[in-house]
Amino acid sequence: MTVMDFMVKENVRHGDNHALLRLSPMKGKMPEVMPGQFVQVDVPGCRETFLRRPISINYADQRELWLLIRRSGVGTNKLCDLPQGTILNIMLPLGRGFTLDVSGNVLLVGGGVGVAPLLMLGKRFVARGIDVKFLLGARTSSEVLQLDLFRQTGETHVATDDGSLCHHGLVSTHPLLQTDIQHIACCGPLPMMKAVAAIARERGINCEVSLENRMACGVGACLCCVEDTLDEGNVCVCKQGPVFNIERLKWT
Ligand SMILES: Cc1cc2nc3c(=O)[nH]c(=O)nc-3n(C[C@H](O)[C@H](O)[C@H](O)COP(=O)(O)OP(=O)(O)OC[C@H]3O[C@@H](n4cnc5c(N)ncnc54)[C@H](O)[C@@H]3O)c2cc1C
Ligand code: FES
Numbered sequence: 001m002t003v004m005d006f007m008v009k010e011n012v013r014h015g016d017n018h019a020l021l022r023l024s025p026m027k028g029k030m031p032e033v034m035p036g037q038f039v040q041v042d043v044p045g046c047r048e049t050f051l052r053r054p055i056s057i058n059y060a061d062q063r064e065l066w067l068l069i070r071r072s073g074v075g076t077n078k079l080c081d082l083p084q085g086t087i088l089n090i091m092l093p094l095g096r097g098f099t100l101d102v103s104g105n106v107l108l109v110g111g112g113v114g115v116a117p118l119l120m121l122g123k124r125f126v127a128r129g130i131d132v133k134f135l136l137g138a139r140t141s142s143e144v145l146q147l148d149l150f151r152q153t154g155e156t157h158v159a160t161d162d163g164s165l166c167h168h169g170l171v172s173t174h175p176l177l178q179t180d181i182q183h184i185a186c187c188g189p190l191p192m193m194k195a196v197a198a199i200a201r202e203r204g205i206n207c208e209v210s211l212e213n214r215m216a217c218g219v220g221a222c223l224c225c226v227e228d229t230l231d232e233g234n235v236c237v238c239k240q241g242p243v244f245n246i247e248r249l250k251w252t
Helices: 074-080 112-127 147-153 190-203
Strands: 002-014 018-025 038-042 053-056 065-070 087-094 106-111 132-138 155-160 183-187 206-210 226-229 233-236 243-245
Touching: 018 074, 018 087, 038 065, 053 065, 053 074, 053 112, 065 074, 065 112, 106 112, 106 190, 112 132, 112 147, 112 183, 132 147, 147 155, 183 190, 190 206
Parallel strands: 106 132, 106 183, 132 155, 183 206
Antiparallel strands: 002 018, 002 087, 018 065, 038 053, 038 087, 206 243, 226 233
16 A cells, blocks of 8 residues: 555546546556555545545556546545646555456446446456446436446446436346346445345355445554454455455345
Protein backbone atom coordinates (compact mmCIF):
# COMPACT_ATOMS: atom_id res chain seq x y z
CA MET A 1 0.00 0.00 0.00
CA THR A 2 1.21 3.47 -0.82
CA VAL A 3 -0.02 7.07 -0.49
CA MET A 4 0.28 9.21 -3.62
CA ASP A 5 -0.86 12.53 -5.03
CA PHE A 6 -2.88 12.44 -8.25
CA MET A 7 -4.07 15.24 -10.50
CA VAL A 8 -7.58 15.33 -11.98
CA LYS A 9 -6.88 15.14 -15.73
CA GLU A 10 -10.53 15.06 -16.62
CA ASN A 11 -13.89 14.98 -14.86
CA VAL A 12 -16.43 13.34 -17.17
CA ARG A 13 -20.02 13.81 -16.00
CA HIS A 14 -22.49 10.94 -16.42
CA GLY A 15 -25.87 12.65 -16.05
CA ASP A 16 -26.63 14.49 -12.79
CA ASN A 17 -25.59 11.81 -10.34
CA HIS A 18 -22.31 10.29 -11.51
CA ALA A 19 -18.83 11.36 -12.59
CA LEU A 20 -15.74 9.60 -13.88
CA LEU A 21 -12.51 11.06 -12.51
CA ARG A 22 -9.52 10.37 -14.75
CA LEU A 23 -6.44 10.88 -12.58
CA SER A 24 -2.72 10.81 -13.28
CA PRO A 25 0.03 10.35 -10.67
CA MET A 26 1.90 13.57 -9.86
CA LYS A 27 5.15 11.64 -9.59
CA GLY A 28 6.33 8.07 -9.27
CA LYS A 29 4.94 4.91 -10.83
CA MET A 30 1.43 3.60 -10.33
CA PRO A 31 1.55 0.53 -8.08
CA GLU A 32 0.24 -2.71 -9.51
CA VAL A 33 -3.46 -3.09 -8.76
CA MET A 34 -5.89 -6.00 -8.95
CA PRO A 35 -9.51 -5.71 -10.15
CA GLY A 36 -11.77 -5.39 -7.11
CA GLN A 37 -9.23 -3.54 -5.00
CA PHE A 38 -10.14 -0.05 -3.84
CA VAL A 39 -8.58 3.27 -2.87
CA GLN A 40 -9.13 5.63 0.07
CA VAL A 41 -9.51 9.20 -1.19
CA ASP A 42 -8.89 12.26 0.94
CA VAL A 43 -11.66 14.65 -0.15
CA PRO A 44 -9.83 17.96 -0.66
CA GLY A 45 -10.95 21.15 1.06
CA CYS A 46 -13.86 19.48 2.82
CA ARG A 47 -14.06 19.96 6.62
CA GLU A 48 -17.04 17.60 7.00
CA THR A 49 -15.16 14.62 5.56
CA PHE A 50 -12.36 14.08 8.03
CA LEU A 51 -12.18 10.41 7.00
CA ARG A 52 -11.04 9.26 3.58
CA ARG A 53 -13.75 7.76 1.35
CA PRO A 54 -13.44 4.23 -0.10
CA ILE A 55 -13.85 4.07 -3.90
CA SER A 56 -13.36 1.06 -6.22
CA ILE A 57 -10.66 1.10 -8.86
CA ASN A 58 -12.56 1.41 -12.13
CA TYR A 59 -9.48 1.19 -14.34
CA ALA A 60 -5.74 1.61 -13.84
CA ASP A 61 -2.60 1.42 -15.95
CA GLN A 62 0.90 2.89 -15.67
CA ARG A 63 -0.33 6.40 -16.40
CA GLU A 64 -3.93 6.65 -15.21
CA LEU A 65 -6.34 5.77 -12.42
CA TRP A 66 -10.10 6.02 -13.03
CA LEU A 67 -12.68 6.41 -10.28
CA LEU A 68 -16.40 6.21 -11.05
CA ILE A 69 -18.37 8.10 -8.44
CA ARG A 70 -22.03 8.35 -7.48
CA ARG A 71 -23.33 11.28 -5.46
CA SER A 72 -24.27 9.75 -2.08
CA GLY A 73 -23.43 12.50 0.41
CA VAL A 74 -21.02 15.27 1.28
CA GLY A 75 -17.78 13.60 0.20
CA THR A 76 -18.94 12.01 -3.04
CA ASN A 77 -20.74 15.24 -4.04
CA LYS A 78 -17.49 17.10 -3.62
CA LEU A 79 -15.57 14.47 -5.61
CA CYS A 80 -18.13 14.59 -8.45
CA ASP A 81 -17.64 18.36 -8.73
CA LEU A 82 -13.81 18.46 -8.69
CA PRO A 83 -12.38 20.68 -11.42
CA GLN A 84 -9.58 19.60 -13.74
CA GLY A 85 -6.17 20.21 -12.16
CA THR A 86 -7.24 19.43 -8.55
CA ILE A 87 -4.69 17.42 -6.56
CA LEU A 88 -6.05 14.38 -4.71
CA ASN A 89 -4.22 12.43 -2.02
CA ILE A 90 -4.99 8.73 -2.38
CA MET A 91 -4.08 5.55 -0.47
CA LEU A 92 -3.82 2.49 -2.74
CA PRO A 93 -4.22 -0.32 -3.54
CA LEU A 94 -6.35 -1.65 -0.66
CA GLY A 95 -8.07 -4.96 0.05
CA ARG A 96 -8.23 -8.18 -1.91
CA GLY A 97 -9.71 -8.26 -5.39
CA PHE A 98 -11.62 -10.81 -7.45
CA THR A 99 -10.25 -14.26 -8.30
CA LEU A 100 -8.73 -14.27 -11.79
CA ASP A 101 -8.08 -18.00 -11.96
CA VAL A 102 -11.55 -19.12 -13.06
CA SER A 103 -12.87 -21.33 -15.82
CA GLY A 104 -16.03 -21.95 -17.80
CA ASN A 105 -18.64 -19.36 -18.69
CA VAL A 106 -18.11 -16.21 -16.66
CA LEU A 107 -20.78 -13.60 -15.94
CA LEU A 108 -20.00 -10.23 -14.37
CA VAL A 109 -23.07 -8.66 -12.76
CA GLY A 110 -23.11 -5.02 -11.69
CA GLY A 111 -25.77 -2.71 -10.30
CA GLY A 112 -25.59 1.10 -10.32
CA VAL A 113 -22.13 2.40 -9.52
CA GLY A 114 -21.27 -1.20 -8.54
CA VAL A 115 -20.32 -1.75 -12.18
CA ALA A 116 -17.11 0.21 -11.39
CA PRO A 117 -14.73 -2.68 -10.52
CA LEU A 118 -16.15 -4.96 -13.23
CA LEU A 119 -14.68 -3.06 -16.19
CA MET A 120 -11.07 -3.78 -15.26
CA LEU A 121 -12.01 -7.29 -14.13
CA GLY A 122 -13.58 -8.00 -17.53
CA LYS A 123 -10.52 -6.66 -19.34
CA ARG A 124 -8.21 -8.88 -17.25
CA PHE A 125 -10.37 -11.95 -17.96
CA VAL A 126 -10.34 -11.20 -21.69
CA ALA A 127 -6.54 -10.77 -21.58
CA ARG A 128 -6.36 -14.26 -20.03
CA GLY A 129 -8.43 -15.70 -22.88
CA ILE A 130 -11.60 -16.03 -20.80
CA ASP A 131 -14.80 -15.14 -22.57
CA VAL A 132 -16.91 -12.90 -20.34
CA LYS A 133 -20.45 -11.58 -20.46
CA PHE A 134 -21.60 -8.52 -18.58
CA LEU A 135 -25.01 -7.92 -17.04
CA LEU A 136 -25.47 -4.30 -15.97
CA GLY A 137 -28.41 -3.02 -13.95
CA ALA A 138 -29.63 0.50 -13.26
CA ARG A 139 -32.79 2.31 -12.26
CA THR A 140 -33.15 3.92 -15.68
CA SER A 141 -31.32 4.10 -19.03
CA SER A 142 -29.44 7.33 -18.23
CA GLU A 143 -27.88 5.62 -15.20
CA VAL A 144 -26.40 2.68 -17.10
CA LEU A 145 -22.73 3.55 -16.69
CA GLN A 146 -19.89 3.06 -19.20
CA LEU A 147 -22.06 0.97 -21.54
CA ASP A 148 -19.78 1.62 -24.55
CA LEU A 149 -16.68 0.53 -22.65
CA PHE A 150 -18.36 -2.66 -21.46
CA ARG A 151 -19.59 -3.41 -24.98
CA GLN A 152 -16.04 -2.96 -26.32
CA THR A 153 -14.84 -5.53 -23.76
CA GLY A 154 -17.46 -8.28 -24.07
CA GLU A 155 -21.08 -9.22 -24.73
CA THR A 156 -23.13 -6.85 -22.60
CA HIS A 157 -26.72 -7.16 -21.38
CA VAL A 158 -28.69 -4.50 -19.56
CA ALA A 159 -31.61 -4.47 -17.13
CA THR A 160 -33.41 -1.31 -16.06
CA ASP A 161 -35.94 -1.07 -13.25
CA ASP A 162 -38.24 1.14 -15.36
CA GLY A 163 -37.78 -0.78 -18.62
CA SER A 164 -36.31 2.26 -20.43
CA LEU A 165 -33.46 0.11 -21.82
CA CYS A 166 -33.39 -3.63 -22.60
CA HIS A 167 -34.72 -6.03 -19.95
CA HIS A 168 -37.50 -4.53 -17.79
CA GLY A 169 -36.83 -5.41 -14.16
CA LEU A 170 -34.10 -6.01 -11.59
CA VAL A 171 -30.85 -7.61 -12.80
CA SER A 172 -31.66 -10.65 -10.69
CA THR A 173 -34.70 -11.33 -12.92
CA HIS A 174 -32.65 -11.32 -16.15
CA PRO A 175 -32.86 -14.64 -18.08
CA LEU A 176 -29.06 -14.64 -18.54
CA LEU A 177 -28.75 -15.79 -14.92
CA GLN A 178 -30.60 -18.97 -15.87
CA THR A 179 -28.14 -19.92 -18.64
CA ASP A 180 -25.05 -22.13 -18.53
CA ILE A 181 -22.68 -20.23 -16.17
CA GLN A 182 -19.85 -21.54 -14.02
CA HIS A 183 -18.65 -18.34 -12.34
CA ILE A 184 -20.25 -15.03 -11.31
CA ALA A 185 -18.52 -11.88 -10.05
CA CYS A 186 -20.98 -9.35 -8.65
CA CYS A 187 -20.94 -5.82 -7.25
CA GLY A 188 -23.84 -3.52 -6.47
CA PRO A 189 -26.47 -2.73 -3.83
CA LEU A 190 -26.70 -5.32 -1.05
CA PRO A 191 -30.24 -6.60 -1.88
CA MET A 192 -29.19 -7.10 -5.52
CA MET A 193 -26.03 -9.01 -4.53
CA LYS A 194 -28.05 -11.18 -2.12
CA ALA A 195 -30.57 -11.98 -4.87
CA VAL A 196 -27.79 -12.90 -7.32
CA ALA A 197 -26.05 -14.96 -4.62
CA ALA A 198 -29.28 -16.86 -3.94
CA ILE A 199 -29.59 -17.76 -7.64
CA ALA A 200 -25.91 -18.79 -7.76
CA ARG A 201 -26.33 -21.00 -4.69
CA GLU A 202 -29.48 -22.63 -6.04
CA ARG A 203 -27.84 -23.32 -9.40
CA GLY A 204 -24.44 -24.42 -7.98
CA ILE A 205 -22.56 -21.52 -9.58
CA ASN A 206 -19.31 -20.31 -8.00
CA CYS A 207 -19.92 -16.67 -7.00
CA GLU A 208 -17.89 -13.78 -5.61
CA VAL A 209 -19.39 -10.51 -4.36
CA SER A 210 -17.78 -7.20 -3.47
CA LEU A 211 -19.07 -5.81 -0.15
CA GLU A 212 -19.42 -2.10 0.53
CA ASN A 213 -19.61 -2.07 4.34
CA ARG A 214 -19.07 1.38 5.83
CA MET A 215 -15.37 1.97 6.32
CA ALA A 216 -13.18 4.40 8.22
CA CYS A 217 -9.45 3.54 8.21
CA GLY A 218 -9.53 1.15 5.22
CA VAL A 219 -6.52 -0.79 6.51
CA GLY A 220 -7.85 -3.13 9.21
CA ALA A 221 -7.17 -0.90 12.24
CA CYS A 222 -10.56 0.46 13.39
CA LEU A 223 -12.77 -2.66 13.03
CA CYS A 224 -15.74 -0.60 11.84
CA CYS A 225 -16.22 -2.62 8.62
CA VAL A 226 -16.54 -6.14 10.09
CA GLU A 227 -18.56 -8.88 8.41
CA ASP A 228 -19.49 -12.08 10.23
CA THR A 229 -18.25 -15.02 8.17
CA LEU A 230 -18.93 -18.76 8.45
CA ASP A 231 -15.26 -19.79 8.41
CA GLU A 232 -13.47 -17.09 10.42
CA GLY A 233 -16.17 -15.19 12.35
CA ASN A 234 -15.82 -11.40 12.24
CA VAL A 235 -13.36 -10.21 9.60
CA CYS A 236 -12.48 -6.73 8.34
CA VAL A 237 -13.98 -6.20 4.88
CA CYS A 238 -11.25 -3.64 4.09
CA LYS A 239 -8.45 -6.19 4.67
CA GLN A 240 -9.96 -9.61 3.94
CA GLY A 241 -12.31 -8.25 1.28
CA PRO A 242 -14.01 -6.37 -0.15
CA VAL A 243 -14.40 -9.43 -2.39
CA PHE A 244 -15.75 -12.59 -0.75
CA ASN A 245 -16.89 -15.93 -2.06
CA ILE A 246 -20.56 -16.27 -1.09
CA GLU A 247 -19.73 -19.62 0.56
CA ARG A 248 -18.02 -17.62 3.34
CA LEU A 249 -20.96 -15.30 4.02
CA LYS A 250 -23.86 -15.77 6.44
CA TRP A 251 -26.36 -14.81 3.78
CA THR A 252 -29.60 -16.80 3.70
C1 LIG B 1 -14.91 -1.05 -0.92
C2 LIG B 1 -15.84 0.08 -1.32
C3 LIG B 1 -15.85 0.51 -2.62
C4 LIG B 1 -16.69 1.54 -3.03
N1 LIG B 1 -16.67 1.95 -4.33
C5 LIG B 1 -17.40 3.00 -4.70
C6 LIG B 1 -17.30 3.49 -6.05
O1 LIG B 1 -16.56 2.97 -6.89
N2 LIG B 1 -18.04 4.58 -6.37
C7 LIG B 1 -18.89 5.19 -5.45
O2 LIG B 1 -19.52 6.18 -5.81
N3 LIG B 1 -19.02 4.73 -4.20
C8 LIG B 1 -18.28 3.67 -3.78
N4 LIG B 1 -18.39 3.22 -2.50
C9 LIG B 1 -19.34 3.87 -1.57
C10 LIG B 1 -18.74 5.18 -1.07
O3 LIG B 1 -17.57 4.92 -0.34
C11 LIG B 1 -19.76 5.90 -0.17
O4 LIG B 1 -20.88 6.26 -0.94
C12 LIG B 1 -19.12 7.14 0.41
O5 LIG B 1 -18.13 6.78 1.35
C13 LIG B 1 -20.16 8.01 1.07
O6 LIG B 1 -19.46 9.17 1.50
P1 LIG B 1 -20.16 10.59 1.45
O7 LIG B 1 -19.28 11.55 2.19
O8 LIG B 1 -20.54 10.96 0.07
O9 LIG B 1 -21.49 10.31 2.21
P2 LIG B 1 -21.85 10.68 3.71
O10 LIG B 1 -22.28 12.12 3.73
O11 LIG B 1 -20.78 10.25 4.65
O12 LIG B 1 -23.09 9.72 3.90
C14 LIG B 1 -24.22 9.85 3.02
C15 LIG B 1 -24.94 8.53 2.90
O13 LIG B 1 -24.07 7.52 2.32
C16 LIG B 1 -24.11 6.36 3.11
N5 LIG B 1 -22.81 5.68 3.06
C17 LIG B 1 -21.68 6.05 3.67
N6 LIG B 1 -20.70 5.15 3.44
C18 LIG B 1 -21.25 4.18 2.68
C19 LIG B 1 -20.78 2.97 2.13
N7 LIG B 1 -19.55 2.51 2.37
N8 LIG B 1 -21.62 2.25 1.37
C20 LIG B 1 -22.87 2.68 1.15
N9 LIG B 1 -23.39 3.79 1.66
C21 LIG B 1 -22.59 4.53 2.41
C22 LIG B 1 -24.43 6.86 4.51
O14 LIG B 1 -25.04 5.82 5.28
C23 LIG B 1 -25.39 7.97 4.24
O15 LIG B 1 -26.70 7.51 4.07
C24 LIG B 1 -17.56 2.17 -2.07
C25 LIG B 1 -17.55 1.73 -0.74
C26 LIG B 1 -16.71 0.70 -0.37
C27 LIG B 1 -16.70 0.25 1.07
S1 FES C 1 -12.28 0.27 7.81
FE1 FES C 1 -11.07 0.23 9.59
S2 FES C 1 -10.87 -1.91 9.91
FE2 FES C 1 -11.89 -1.80 8.00
